[in-house]
Amino acid sequence: MAGRLEGKVAFITGAARGQGKSHCIRLAQEGAKIIATDLCADIATVNYDQGSDADFADTVAQVQAVGGEILAMKADVRERSQLKAAVDAGLAKFGKIDIVCAHAGILPIKTRDTQSFVDAMDVDFGGVLNTVGVTLEHLTAGASIILTGSTAGLIEGSVNNPVLGPGGSGYGLAKAFIVKYTEVLALQVAEQMIRVNAIHPTNCNTNLLHNEDLYKLFRPDIANPTREDVLPAFNHFQAMPIPYIEPVDISNAVLWLASDEARYVTGVNLRVDAGSFIKSPTGI
Numbered sequence: 676m677a678g679r680l681e682g683k684v685a686f687i688t689g690a691a692r693g694q695g696k697s698h699c700i701r702l703a704q705e706g707a708k709i710i711a712t713d714l715c716a717d718i719a720t721v722n723y724d725q726g727s728d729a730d731f732a733d734t735v736a737q738v739q740a741v742g743g744e745i746l747a748m749k750a751d752v753r754e755r756s757q758l759k760a761a762v763d764a765g766l767a768k769f770g771k772i773d774i775v776c777a778h779a780g781i782l783p784i785k786t787r788d789t790q791s792f793v794d795a796m797d798v799d800f801g802g803v804l805n806t807v808g809v810t811l812e813h814l815t816a817g818a819s820i821i822l823t824g825s826t827a828g829l830i831e832g833s834v835n836n837p838v839l840g841p842g843g844s845g846y847g848l849a850k851a852f853i854v855k856y857t858e859v860l861a862l863q864v865a866e867q868m869i870r871v872n873a874i875h876p877t878n879c880n881t882n883l884l885h886n887e888d889l890y891k892l893f894r895p896d897i898a899n900p901t902r903e904d905v906l907p908a909f910n911h912f913q914a915m916p917i918p919y920i921e922p923v924d925i926s927n928a929v930l931w932l933a934s935d936e937a938r939y940v941t942g943v944n945l946r947v948d949a950g951s952f953i954k955s956p957t958g959i
């Protein structure tokens with residue numbers, strides 16, 4: 676049986692680990708060829724590991740294990756020239772790009788250093804601009820651009836909450852910008868039959884969530900909170916009684932938006948958040 680993305684080529688950033696890895700595998704399962712990119716290096720203001728070379732190799736192996744084709748290229752989304760090199764290599768290998776998934780992101784809440792604001796904005800919004808910037812000219816009718824936002828971009832208080840620090844504010848602002856950017860960009864390319872949508876996840880089961888600094892944010896009353904300590908607080912964040920969603924829950928939304936099943940869906944900011952927004956539009 677033909678997959679839901681048979682014959683399509685997807686360009687995905689942040690593909691070494693977490694949700695990006697899951698997107699590569701899920702889209703490949705449905706027949707897409709994958710151009711995967713990742714930084715594969717740490718960022719000084721971020722207090723948890725970014726994807727590694729081994730993680731990226733595992734993405735390649737898992738895509739191949741489901742019968743998919745993949746080109747993996749290291750590229751920092753802050754550097755448009757690196758992304759362009761990946762696009763050029765992907766076009767040389769697969770001939771076109773139909774799906775763009777601007778997904779790479781960081782949450783630098785380690786320090787009070789204002790560099791963390793710069794880094795969050797550069798990766799979380801600048802990276803989106805750069806990804807669109809290098810791919811748009813190659814897209815044709817039927818193409819789908821999918822941006823990764825966050826419930827942080829929708830709820831109030833994520834840009835001016837002192838607890839989040841400069842990096843948290845940068846993260847919230849970058850994600851808030853994605854909301855409007857999605858709608859305005861969608862309008863620019865609608866006539867060409869190109870679609871633009873954003874997905875806004877709630878807490879998702881990846882390293883971005885499971886790290887010391889995030890745990891301390893949710894449990895400031897405990898010196899060294901463990902996963903068990905934060906689960907009740909994580910649960911409280913969603914309306915549905917779960918602590919977090921899984922990467923594949925976002926991948927399934929990416930799959931739908933990437934497919935022709937969503938051919939008239941554009942300019943949409945789609946929450947996949949187990950009801951966190953409707954529960955608490957004013958934040959945690």
Ligand SMILES: NC(=O)c1ccc[n+]([C@@H]2O[C@H](COP(=O)([O-])OP(=O)(O)OC[C@H]3O[C@@H](n4cnc5c(N)ncnc54)[C@H](O)[C@@H]3O)[C@@H](O)[C@H]2O)c1
Nearest residue numbers: 689692693694714725726751752779780825878879881883
């Ligand atoms: N995990 C959550 O709770 C959550 C919630 C809402 C939104 N998000 C968003 O999901 C996206 C990815 O998060 P994740 O949960 O998969 O986290 P993750 O940390 O597991 O994965 C992020 C990936 O992006 C890569 N990356 C980081 N900086 C990069 C750069 N400059 N250039 C290229 N690649 C880079 C990392 O190496 C890593 O492989 C981000 O945009 C994030 O804001 C996550």
